[in-house]
Amino acid sequence: MKILNFGSLNIDWVYNVDHFVKPGETLSALSVDRFCGGKGLNQSVALSKAGASVFHAGGIGIDGQFLKERLKESGVDVSFVKTFDVPTGNAFIQVDKTGQNCIILFGGANQEITKEYAEEVIKNFQKGDIIVLQNEISSLNEIVDMAYESGLQIFLNPSPMNEKILALDLNKITYFMMNEIEGEAITGSNEPDIILDKMIEKYPKSKVVLTLGDKGARYAEGTKRIACGSYEVKAVDTTSAGDTFTGYFIAALADNMEIEKALERSAKAAALAVSVKGASNSIPLPEEVDNCKLTLKK
Template sequence: MRILNFGSLNYDYVYSLPHIVTLGETIASTKMEIFCGGKGLNQSIALAKAGANVYHAGMVGEDGQELCSVLAENGVDIQHVKQIDGKSGHAIIQVEESGQNSIVLFGGSNRRITKDYIDAILSQFEKGDYLLLQNEVNLVDYLIEQAYEKGLKIILNPSPYDQQLEKCDFNKIDTFLLNEVEGYQVTGKTEPEEILNEMLKKYPKASVVLTLGDKGARYGQSEKRYRQSSFKVDVVDTTAAGDTFTGFYLAEIMRGHEVQEALELAAKASAIAVGRAGAANSIPKLEELEA
């Protein structure tokens, strides 16, 4: 059983600030760092560090060698990553002293995926394999359609939520992994219980994992409901918290563990990640959690 993560590869330009910049304000950054990131890269590394057999597909520009190297160094199979002309994607991330962040994305090569490329990659996977998607690459709707026809199990993290996702057939999704903001954007509901109920009402065949930051996470599938509390830590940077949760949760599910075990492991891994600076480099290894 394999998991293909068809996702973004970005350089993250991280600026440390007293507070997130407001409209019309100019503020001096106390520190600037560059990391390899993108929701796709972060989630692939989280999966690999959690012990999953993960393949990454996506595009990098002429400057993308370090992105590929970081994936490979962390145990991700990069045979399907393609280099094209132009710039790789990047993100400008503001991190305030409380650890909260604000992110501006430039798609770059992530938004130049083609249908021929998708077809070539999916032809190498088969029924029962997993496909993980976010919304930082183009043609997500086509990816869902083609993967569904092949019988892949489709996991969607609808982030960032925009009009591109409104073209997608969410009835073909097996698992949704989303936070409160994305939950509101999909359902129009604000309370966690209402979001979960509305998601399951609209997409009754799916399972839903709703992450709630320091309030933990909730799970729903059919009549099943589970809650997971967060683990309290000193917050340094929340950038890769959700991606870490996603990777460790899915890795546990793929190993055949129960949902509650997967939620607990994911919550522990996410707590470690927010206690560290950066994105991919903040994600712990499975051995750290076992210790």
């Protein structure tokens, strides 16, 4: 089984602020840092750090070559990454004193993904392989259709949530990796149990992983329901929490780990990630996850 992550590559500019800027306000940042980012890159790094063998496909500009190098250094195969004659995608991230974040995205090369390019990539994978997708690249609808026709297992993280996600044929998704906001946008409910029930009712062939921040995570498959608590840490930066969870969870499944154990391991990895500033650089290694002594809150 091979894992392909067809996802975004961003230059992250992180501004640490006392509070999120308000309309009409000019706010001085306490500090600013540049990181390698993009949900795609973060999830590829998390997959690789978790022990999975992963190929990354996506677009960068000339100014984003260091993102490709970051992936290579993390053990990700970058032979499918393409350089376009446009700027690399950017994310402008505010992180407040509680560790919460808000993000503005500029698509750049992420929005240059064409059906033809996607076709060239996907033909290298076969039935049963895994493809990981988010909503920060163009041609997502075509990629889902091609992956489904090729018999790939499709893991979709519907973030950022917008009309592009709702326009997809979501019946083709094997696993939804989502949070409460995304769950509410698709089902109309903000209650975790109702979100899971409605997702399974609408997409009975799919499996759903619902992350709930400090309330843990839930899993649904048919009539099966599994709940996992969260681990107690002091949050510094939540930017990579979801991507770390996603990468570790998919890597655990690829390694045939039981769902309950996969949820707990992913939750612990995400907890360690939020205790460090930055995105891909905050994702922990397996030995850090296995050796840390954190308390699981039920």
